[in-house]
Amino acid sequence: MxxxxxxxxxxxxxxxxxxxxxxxxxxxxxxxxxxxxxxxxxxxxxxxxxxxxxxxxxxxxxxxxxxxxxxxxxxxxxxxxxxxxxxxxxxxxxxxxxxxxxxxxxxxxxxxxxxxxxxxxxxxxxxxxARMEKETLIERINSGLDEARRKGVKLGRREGTTKNNDALLAEYKTVVAQIHKGQSVRNAAKICGVSTATVQKVKKAMSTAKA
Incomplete structure (x- = not known):
């Protein structure tokens, strides 16, 4: 086979x-x-x-x-x-x-x-x-955001919705566990099925909590 x-x-x-x-x-x-x-x-x-x-x-x-x-x-x-x-x-x-x-x-x-x-x-x-398709999608998104700004739409998270450190650590307990095990950012992201950016945020939250 x-x-x-x-x-x-x-x-x-x-x-x-x-x-x-x-x-x-x-x-x-x-x-x-x-x-x-x-x-x-x-x-x-x-x-x-x-x-x-x-x-x-x-x-x-x-x-x-x-x-x-x-x-x-x-x-x-x-x-x-x-x-x-x-x-x-x-x-x-x-x-x-x-x-x-x-x-x-x-x-x-x-x-x-x-x-x-x-x-x-x-x-x-x-x-x-495939590359051109990605670029076209990005252009459409940016164009839509620009149009929203021209119309006075406030972009980004609604006030009060930004997660604090405790909430972030509670949501990503598996990421916290992998970091405690000494896994790299990339490996932790792969194991937990999240982005490396998310792992970086969790690491930062953990460092802040220890401070």
């Missing part, structure tokens, strides 16, 4: 990986693949590969020879930075690992292990589209 890794990503803590995992698991089963790991990230796809623990873990699996394929639902799950996405794919290829993009049914390596030049070109285009 071909050993594969499932890779999923969402950008918001309120989102989940269920649909991606279910679809990719069903595909793996239909192809007779053996899923040796499922790497699930909650992180912005615009970050560099070095800032993403999921990508780091994925490349280690490939380098160690634990997998032969990586299954992703769509190219934007690998990231929204074209250069970073292509770097991941190239690093996987160097380890003899093929990347399969399910929604377009494309694979970066042929059955003989050689690079699929057509899929490489297609992947580059898809990555660029």
């Amino acid at each position: 071909t050993p594969v890794a499932i890779f999923t990503r969402v950008s918001k803590t309120s989102q989940d990986f269920d649909r991606q995992i279910n679809d990719l698991t069903k595909y793996a089963a239909s192809m007779g693949y053996k899923v040796v790991d499922s790497i699930n990230e909650k992180v912005s796809g615009s970050k560099t590969n070095e800032e993403r623990q999921g990508i780091v873990d994925l490349l280690k699996l490939a380098k160690d020879g634990a997998i032969k394929k990586v299954l992703v639902a769509e190219v934007s799950r690998l990231g929204r930075n074209t250069t970073e996405v292509l770097k991941v794919v190239d690093a996987l290829k160097e380890s003899g690992v093929s990347t399969f993009i399910m929604n377009h049914q494309i694979e970066t390596l042929n059955a003989d292990g050689k690079a699929n030049s057509m899929s490489q070109m297609f992947l580059t285009l898809l990555s660029e589209f």
Whole structure:
């Protein structure tokens, strides 16, 4: 059985990986693949590969020879930075690992292990589209905020809604526990399924509480 890794990503803590995992698991089963790991990230796809623990873990699996394929639902799950996405794919290829993009049914390596030049070109285009889509979304959000400001709408948290330190620590007890165990910000965020920014806020609140 071909050993594969499932890779999923969402950008918001309120989102989940269920649909991606279910679809990719069903595909793996239909192809007779053996899923040796499922790497699930909650992180912005615009970050560099070095800032993403999921990508780091994925490349280690490939380098160690634990997998032969990586299954992703769509190219934007690998990231929204074209250069970073292509770097991941190239690093996987160097380890003899093929990347399969399910929604377009494309694979970066042929059955003989050689690079699929057509899929490489297609992947580059898809990555660029994902980046442009992200930029368009940001532009729309900023445009909406500017329009709201022109209309006199007060933006930000409502008065009295900012969480105090006690409330923050009570809400993120699991993060507090991981910090007490000596976990890094990145690892604590991954374990608890929150952003690194949230972990940083919790650490700051903990330091203030000790002062």
